[in-house]
Amino acid sequence: MIDLSQPALDVAPLLLGAVISHTVVLDDGSRAEVRIRLTEVEAYMGPDDPASHAFRGPTPRTAVMFGPPSHLYVYLSYGIHRCVNVVCSPDGRASAVLLRAGEVVSGEDLARRRRSGAARQVPDRRLACGPGNLGQALGAGLSDSGAVLWQSEGLCPPPEAATWRLEPPGSPTPCSRSRRVGISHNAEKLWRFTIPDDPTVSRPR
């Protein structure tokens, strides 16, 4: 069980190698699930971080980051791409980890169907490469912002509901640090965490 009430900078490396899953309930009552092993994440430190959406205090979009940990913050990047964050820090303090890339370990067919056009033909290692692509592979929507991210211990969601789950890594995971991608403020901080040499990690454009 990963303690998500820590600051995002402490949580981020612990998420490498962890598996996030989103299960949806279909019309006939059956379930469809995509599971992704995380290989690339970034920490955003709220009021201490000019690159964070929470830097200037809560807005309707970012209010969930100021709430309790173990929820999701989902936002639209450039008005289009749904990017998924894990909310960290205790209730009242804002920080979050952006999920940037991973390896689809189950539900590859569903993840691929969620792509459109020529992108549906990308190799498996690119199915969840980049935050927009990872969010799309998981089927994340704006309505998932604020959803509970369940971990194996403790309370469980009702079985008929869609669920977001987090499974910790089975073994210690190697970790590299680098600069975060696509930001201009506070850009020198090494707050991007990747699994070294993993083929699913995104590369700078």
Next chain:
DNA sequence: AGGCCGATATTCT
């Protein structure tokens, strides 16, 4: 293999 461009929600100036 690399550069440019359009799409477009939310927030800030």
Next chain:
DNA sequence: GAATATCGGCCTT
């Protein structure tokens, strides 16, 4: 009106 935690398509080397 501008900037943004991006991506795919289409163009030129």
